[in-house]
Amino acid sequence: MINKKDVKLEFTKGKGPGGQHKNKVETMVRATHLPTGIVATADGRHRGRNIKSAMAELERRVRDSKQQQQAAQKKARRDAKIHDHTVIRTYDFSRGVVKDHRTKKTASLKQILRKGKLGLLHDND
Numbered sequence: 001m002i003n004k005k006d007v008k009l010e011f012t013k014g015k016g017p018g019g020q021h022k023n024k025v026e027t028m029v030r031a032t033h034l035p036t037g038i039v040a041t042a043d044g045r046h047r048g049r050n051i052k053s054a055m056a057e058l059e060r061r062v063r064d065s066k067q068q069q070q071a072a073q074k075k076a077r078r079d080a081k082i083h084d085h086t087v088i089r090t091y092d093f094s095r096g097v098v099k100d101h102r103t104k105k106t107a108s109l110k111q112i113l114r115k116g117k118l119g120l121l122h123d124n125d
Contacts, residue, residue, distance in 0.1 A: 002059050008032045009051065014043045021045060029054040033062050 011026040028043045031054040040057035042050035090099045096109045 002033065002055070002062060006034050007055070007058065008034055009054075011047070014045075016043070031055055031058045033058055036062060036065060038062055038065060 008031070010030040010032070012028045012030070013024070013026050014022045014028040016022075022045055025047075027045060027047045027050055028041065029047065029050040030039060030041045031051075032039050038058065038061045040054045040061060042053035042057070044050050044053070087101055089101065091109065092099070093109065097106050098109055098112050099106045
């Protein structure tokens, strides 16, 4: 729900079909969300309906904008995690060794893969 203090409502004469009433009475509504600058308009014959319609459209646009910003922030965090990723282990099958880059230890591939001894690469200090 949008705070009423954050919305500026402007009324003008409508355009297009609607007869003399629409041409002489200010029924068109332009609703502006001041914090974001998002604008929604409604141009019908009835001012009350136009206010409701413009406010509903404005709320939808503000909600969509917030969702897009949150999605962009989530993507930026995810991308930062991916780019900050460092290599933990290197498996060298030609030499038959595994090197753990965190502990700087090397162990035989046979010991690790067949016996499941990943503890060989951990610090035992």
